[in-house]
Amino acid sequence: MGFPGNDADIAIAIQVAKGTPSVVSSQRLRLVSGGMAGSKAVSDVEETSAGRLRETSFVGSASGGGSPAFTVRPVSIGLLLYLAMGAKAVVGVADPWTHTFTLASALPWCTVWRRLATGLFERFSDCKLNSLTLRSEAGGLLIAEASFMSLTPAHKTAAEAPASFEAAATTFVHADGQGALLYEGASAAEIRRASVAINNNLAMQQGDAISGFDLVEQVQDITAESEHTIQDFNLYRRWMYGAAAPADNAGPSRDVLELGGSGIDFKWTRPGTPERSIRMQAPRVQVQQPSGHDPNASGAPIVETRTHKVYKPAAGSGLTAIVLNSQASYVAS
Amino acid sequence: MADFEPRRAEPGQHFGYTTREGRQREFRADAKGLVTPRSAEDVAILDGMSLPVARTEAKAPAKTKRPAASRATRSATPATSEPVEDTKGPGHPDAGGNG
Numbered sequence: 001m002g003f004p005g006n007d008a009d010i011a012i013a014i015q016v017a018k019g020t021p022s023v024v025s026s027q028r029l030r031l032v033s034g035g036m037a038g039s040k041a042v043s044d045v046e047e048t049s050a051g052r053l054r055e056t057s058f059v060g061s062a063s064g065g066g067s068p069a070f071t072v073r074p075v076s077i078g079l080l081l082y083l084a085m086g087a088k089a090v091v092g093v094a095d096p097w098t099h100t101f102t103l104a105s106a107l108p109w110c111t112v113w114r115r116l117a118t119g120l121f122e123r124f125s126d127c128k129l130n131s132l133t134l135r136s137e138a139g140g141l142l143i144a145e146a147s148f149m150s151l152t153p154a155h156k157t158a159a160e161a162p163a164s165f166e167a168a169a170t171t172f173v174h175a176d177g178q179g180a181l182l183y184e185g186a187s188a189a190e191i192r193r194a195s196v197a198i199n200n201n202l203a204m205q206q207g208d209a210i211s212g213f214d215l216v217e218q219v220q221d222i223t224a225e226s227e228h229t230i231q232d233f234n235l236y237r238r239w240m241y242g243a244a245a246p247a248d249n250a251g252p253s254r255d256v257l258e259l260g261g262s263g264i265d266f267k268w269t270r271p272g273t274p275e276r277s278i279r280m281q282a283p284r285v286q287v288q289q290p291s292g293h294d295p296n297a298s299g300a301p302i303v304e305t306r307t308h309k310v311y312k313p314a315a316g317s318g319l320t321a322i323v324l325n326s327q328a329s330y331v332a333s
Numbered sequence: 334m335a336d337f338e339p340r341r342a343e344p345g346q347h348f349g350y351t352t353r354e355g356r357q358r359e360f361r362a363d364a365k366g367l368v369t370p371r372s373a374e375d376v377a378i379l380d381g382m383s384l385p386v387a388r389t390e391a392k393a394p395a396k397t398k399r400p401a402a403s404r405a406t407r408s409a410t411p412a413t414s415e416p417v418e419d420t421k422g423p424g425h426p427d428a429g430g431n432g
Contacts, residue, residue, distance in 0.1 A: 018355030087350040087378045091343040102381040105374075108351040316383035329347060332357045 003117035010036060010068050011113040011160045012079060014332040021125035021152070022111035022333045027076045028163040029068075032143060036066035036114040036124055038153040062210050064112075064124035064150035072134065072142040072268075073166040074276040074325035080146055081321045082330050083110055084132035084198045096274040096324040102317035107200060107217055108332075112148055113160035121159050124150035128215045130202045134280065135195035142172035142268055142278070149202050151212045170276065176268040180279075183226065185261025192303070193227035194266050196280045198319065222310035222319050224264050224282060227292075230304045236290045257287040264308065279322040284313040337370040340384040350378050 010029050013022035041060040049055055070076065078099050082088045086104030090097055107128045114122045127150040136142040174194075181191045199221040204212035234244040235257075242253030267279035288307040295302070310318045342348075342362040349359045352374060360375070362368035367387055370376045 014357065016357055082349075087348070087381055089342075089346055089348045089382055091346045100382060102378070104350045104378060104381065106351045106353050106355075108357065109355055315380070317381040330349070331359075 003119045005117075007117040008035065009115050009162075009165075010070075011115070011163060012076075012083075013111050013163075014079070014082070014330060015109040015111055015125065016332040018109045018126055021123065021154075024333050025111075025113055025160050025163045026330070026333055027079050028165050029070045029073075029076050030165060032069040032071055034066055034068040034145070035116075036064060036068060036112055036122070036148065036150075038062065038064050038122065038124075059210065061204075061206055061212065062153065063204060063212060064122070064127070064153035065130075065148050066114075067145060067147040069143055069145040071171050072144045072278065073170045073172075074270070074278070074323065075166050075327045077134075077144060077278055078323040078325060078327060079330055080129065080132055080144055081323065083108055083129035084146070084200070085319065085321060087317075088330060090329055092328075095326045096276070097326070097328050099323045099325070099327075099330070101321040101323070103220070103319055105217065107202075110148075112150065113156070115159045121156035123154045123156050123160070124148065124152070125154065126151035126215075128202055128217075129200065131197065131199040133195060133197040134278070135193070136172070136174040136177065136268065137194075138174050138192040140174055142174065142176070149204060149215055151204070151215065170270065172268045172270060172278065174268075176270055177266060180267035180269065181226075182262060182265040182267075184259050184263070185265070188226075188228065190229045190231060191226050192229055193225070195225045196264070196266065196282070196319075197221075197223045197225075199223075222282065223288075224266075224280075224285065224308040224310065226264075226306050226308075228304045228306065229301050233293075235287070235306065236293070236304070239287050239290050258311075259285045259287065259308070274326070275324045276326075277322075277324045281320045281322070282308075282310045282318060283316075284311045284318065285309070286311055337372075337376055339367045339369040339387040340379045341387045342366050342368045342379075342382075342384050348378060348382075350374070 008031055011025035013026045015022050040062045042057050043060055044054045044057050081101040085101045086107045087102045089100045092098050110127045111125045112127050127148050129146055130149050131147040133145045179187045181188055181194055201218040202215045203218055205214040206212045238244050239257040240252055241250045263285040264282045269277040285308045288309055290304050290306050292303050292305040312318055344364050344366045346362040352358050370379055
């Protein structure tokens with residue numbers, strides 16, 4: 001008898017402090033792909049020997065982690081954004097509550113529970129969110145892929161007393177961004193794919209134990225990518241030659257192209273009331289490369305993939321996420 | 334002085350982040366929407382939210398006309414890099430005996 005692979009989930013909670021695993025989960029999420037697992041770094045003992053086979057190996061470190069992907073839903077995405085960005089604020093007197101997440105220097109510690117059918121239960125505490133990517137594509141769902149790192153895996157003999165799942169029919173689709181996927185402040189109807197990725201570049205610090213003792217936030221990389229069925233080549237010309245309509249024989253521009261207007265401002269709103277929405281705003285964005293432009297022998301339209309990177313603005317947060325949902329607050333447990 | 338300038342937020346607005354020591358810190362704006370940071374970390378969080386310093390609103394009425402005497406007192410202080418918003422030209426009737 002095997003275990004059905006679809007019977008699996010992840011539960012998450014914010015920790016009160018490092019070293020204090022959460023006692024109860026606050027969100028429980030179904031998985032689109034990926035998951036959590038323990039890991040051990042096993043290396044050969046490399047030394048001279050009489051034969052061609054190594055004599056043995058050793059365990060250098062043990063940790064936990066994984067990159068589960070979830071269907072974005074209004075409440076759980078707020079928790080993921082807080083874990084990825086580090087600062088939260090909420091206003092409102094009733095549903096919908098407005099949560100604003102901004103970038104902080106230190107990230108919250110969290111606990112993640114893993115359940116694989118009725119066969120395997122684990123708790124990964126002293127966990128931080130290394131990276132979070134939100135992406136949606138024409139005709140598809142808005143998906144969040146989260147990459148966790150944990151210092152302290154622990155076996156559990158039973159599943160985490162579960163927080164309930166969010167209602168299944170509260171997903172977002174790419175079309176929920178209609179008219180609100182703003183590029184340089186203007187609606188870009190031709191955007192066929194949009195994504196924002198936060199990478200905290202965590203580094204596990206190992207000392208005198210087999211497990212690490214800290215996860216350090218290194219320099220942050222925030223990138224955004226969009227794919228456009230382009231209506232003109234202006235962005236490429238601006239990026240390469242410094243102007244949307246450069247002069248004949250104009251040479252390459254030595255300036256970095258920085259988006260004007262409000263930079264990148266993507267918002268997905270589910271139909272209906274009270275409002276359920278997710279908005280990602282990056283005011284200072286530089287274009288790394290507009291690429292693609294591949295000719296197609298069958299006449300398929302030319303597509304441009306635009307990669308961007310977020311830089312520090314003069315004031316405020318480089319990235320702001322605003323979520324409207326039914327949850328009054330995200331608290332540690 | 335370890336005091337930090339209060340910031341203007343929404344009444345009752347709730348803030349949270351993790352301190353460098355790994356502890357959760359939560360605090361709220363008061364009923365008037367004022368939130369007073371208690372540490373440099375609090376300040377960084379509030380600045381990240383682009384919340385204005387509440388003092389700037391208190392300063393706004395300073396644009397109203399002040400008595401010449403008070404301006405004279407101010408002009409007697411050593412020059413600083415801070416511009417005086419309502420400085421009048423020498424020929425202005427309010428210029429304080431220089432016209």
